[in-house]
Amino acid sequence: MNRSSATDRNRDPINExxxxxxxxxxxxxxxxxxxxxxxxxxxxxxxxxxxxxQAIALEExxxxxS
Amino acid sequence: MNRSSATDRNRDPINExxxxxxxxxxxxxxxxxxxxxxxxxxxxxxxxxxxxxQAIALEExxxxxS
Numbered sequence: 304m305n306r307s308s309a310t311d312r313n314r315d316p317i318n319e320x321x322x323x324x325x326x327x328x329x330x331x332x333x334x335x336x337x338x339x340x341x342x343x344x345x346x347x348x349x350x351x352x353x354x355x356x357q358a359i360a361l362e363e364x365x366x367x368x369s
Numbered sequence: 370m371n372r373s374s375a376t377d378r379n380r381d382p383i384n385e386x387x388x389x390x391x392x393x394x395x396x397x398x399x400x401x402x403x404x405x406x407x408x409x410x411x412x413x414x415x416x417x418x419x420x421x422x423q424a425i426a427l428e429e430x431x432x433x434x435s
Contacts, residue, residue, distance in 0.1 A: 322406040326399050326415070333392050333418075340388040345421045349392070352399075352414040359408060 320360055327356035386426050393422035 334349035400415035 319406045319408065322402055323408065323411070326403060326411065329395060329399060330415075330418075333395060336388055337392060337422075340385045342385065342389065342422075342425060345389070345392065345418060345425065348414065348418040348421055349396075352396075352411060352418055355411045355414055356403075356408075359411065 323356045323359035327353050327360055330356060389422045389425035393419050393426055396422060 330349045330353040334346050334353060337343075337346040337349055396415045396419040400412045400419060403409075403412040403415055
């Protein structure tokens with residue numbers, strides 16, 4: 304959960320949020336692909352990544368309402 | 370993306386291998402993106418998915434040499 308390092312003071316939260324949202328979108332599609340091909344473990348791993356990415360995207364949103 | 374259901378006995382291993390290789394490629398890129406944004410946990414989860422996808426791709430190759 305080390306989403307921001309202690310030494311990086313110039314990180315743009317918008318970029319992180321956008322990156323997380325993008326990753327969530329792509330991993331959701333990849334999970335569907337994995338499921339369609341019967342790769343259940345891979346689907347599960349991708350869903351875990353999607354959940355983490357989604358959590359980051361939403362958390363960043365909460366920090367910056369509208 | 371639902372190329373074969375759990376009950377589909379005609380699943381094409383080539384499709385599974387290709388899907389796994391594709392997922393491995395994309396998750397590798399997403400992991401780099403996550404790393405660049407300082408999302409270490411997400412990077413780790415994506416690397417786990419990449420490793421699983423890569424293993425499937427290689428395993429399928431072993432089953433079907435050349």
